[in-house]
Amino acid sequence: MKLLFLNGSRGEWGYIRPIIDLCIARRIDYGVCATNMVLLSNHGALIDEIKAQGYRVCDDIFMSLEGHSHVTMVKSLGIFLTSFVETINREKPDWLILAGDRGEQLMGAVAAAYTYTPVAHIQAGERSGNIDGVARHAIGKFAHLHFAANQDAADRLARLGEEPFRIHNVGAPQLDELVSGDIAGPADLTSRYDLDVTAPYLLAVLHPVTEEMDLAATQVAAMTSAVGHFNMPKVWILPNNDAGSHAVRQALFLHRKSDTLIFDNLSRRDYLGFLRHATAIVGNSSSGLLEAPTFKIPAVNLGRRQADRVQGSNVINAPFEVDAISAAIKKAISREFNDVLTACENPYGDGCSAQRILDILSAMPIDDRLLVKRLTY
Known part of the structure; x- marks a missing residue:
């Protein structure tokens, strides 16, 4: 074969x-x-x-x-x-x-x-x-x-x-390596990226929605403003190359603050390590729905990109509005919500x-x- x-x-x-x-x-x-x-x-x-x-x-x-x-x-x-x-x-x-x-x-x-x-x-x-x-x-x-x-x-x-x-x-199948443990550990990530991953931080991934290409800059501005309300580092992964991606990149660098790390790409092993130890993942990446439940990590899912997909109990949905995103992140990092996540099961296998x-x-x-x-x- x-x-x-x-x-x-x-x-x-x-x-x-x-x-x-x-x-x-x-x-x-x-x-x-x-x-x-x-x-x-x-x-x-x-x-x-x-x-x-x-x-x-x-x-x-x-x-x-x-x-x-x-x-x-x-x-x-x-x-x-x-x-x-x-x-x-x-x-x-x-x-x-x-x-x-x-x-x-x-x-x-x-x-x-x-x-x-x-x-x-x-x-x-x-x-x-x-x-x-x-x-x-x-x-x-x-x-x-x-x-x-x-x-x-x-x-x-x-x-x-x-x-x-x-x-x-x-x-x-992308869950297989999560279960097998093929992910970067805290010491490895901390030494390589100069970020203490044992302390709270947000993982942020925002891709353009092709039908809303003209709104991409506004959407990333709302998200950067909302995550800026939280006094913890942000690890941003830059978007794919779909229509609107250039506007997302430009707006992200325009609104970047000193507590933000930005990566074009990470190895799969390192990305899963950052996801495993994040306080929450914010944006519209499928990994908030697919991989994050295995780690029992809260996911703030924005907009329509993942609409209608099966979701675990770790997902909090919000529109691209600063106050709504801030409220969703606040809920995601709360002790009450994380206590509920101890029973979270991944609906993807x-x-x-x-x-x-x-x-x-x-x-x-x-x-x-x-x-x-x-x-x-």
């Missing part, structure tokens, strides 16, 4: 790395096609870390056009589609593994489906509050196997007409997903029943 993983962002690397590590342990052939932000120095050049750790990168496809607008996003995706089909043709994988809901994953699904390359989709069937949610379900129509992270997503896939044998509730995924892929026959899709409605 030969697997091809598509990786365009740091979030997707968290999805697929536990599966790749298990591929290596089981001597399963694999390759990683790196693209988009993974290759960009102003987004942390994750590709350098991936290669330094010895993972096999079979191709890298530069696709991102400057401009950070709706037009450049679409043109960038077109560039990727025409290039990625050559990767598929050369590598000839038994399975293309896609993760999440970004546009390059959708282009990967199109290229694979039309070359009759089996597609397995991680984190299938979920809802979210912007065009990414639409992309996720479009990927679902091209995918041949769906790896759902919870029963809500699995049930939705069935209602969307997917055949039962294609749907598997396996949990979210138990941290044993990679093994389930590889077992299913290994056992699934690749035949006309798999490749020629039927809808049940």
Whole structure:
């Protein structure tokens, strides 16, 4: 069995790395096609870390056009589609593994489906509050196997007409390394970043919402103003390169204060360490919903980007208004709320997903029943 993983962002690397590590342990052939932000120095050049750790990168496809607008996003995706089909043709994988809901994953699904390359989709069937949610379900129509992270997503896939044998509730594989403990410890983080992570601090991650691109600067200003009300350090992770990201970056540096650390990117191990020891995570990153519940870390979730997703008891929702964000953070860091979190369970799985995924892929026959899709409605 030969697997091809598509990786365009740091979030997707968290999805697929536990599966790749298990591929290596089981001597399963694999390759990683790196693209988009993974290759960009102003987004942390994750590709350098991936290669330094010895993972096999079979191709890298530069696709991102400057401009950070709706037009450049679409043109960038077109560039990727025409290039990625050559990767598929050369590598000839038994399975293309896609993760999440970004546009390059959708282009990967199109290229694979039309070359009759089996597609397995991680984190299938979920809802979210912007065009990414639409992309996720479009990927679902091209995918041949769906790896759902919870029963809500699995049930939705069935209602969307997917055949039962294609749907598997396996949990979210990015939780595997949280449970295994592959995260940076306090001493390591403190010495490397000159921040005492045993003292209170906020982790802040804000991505632009493509439908609200014109509001990006206003939204980040509201968030920086609100977190500024709290006398503790802030660790900011800069956003992805979707439409509006330039405005978020500009506004963040404009409103930056002396107690703020800003990173283009962090290694997965270090990011999870900062999340594990944070007083709370604030913004609209999916990690507040997906990873934070495992650590029982409060998450202040802003705006519509994660709307409609399954949430644990650690999540507090707020609009992009200074007073509302401040009130939500105040609640998140309160003793009363944290006492409640002792019983918090992660609705996205138990941290044993990679093994389930590889077992299913290994056992699934690749035949006309798999490749020629039927809808049940």
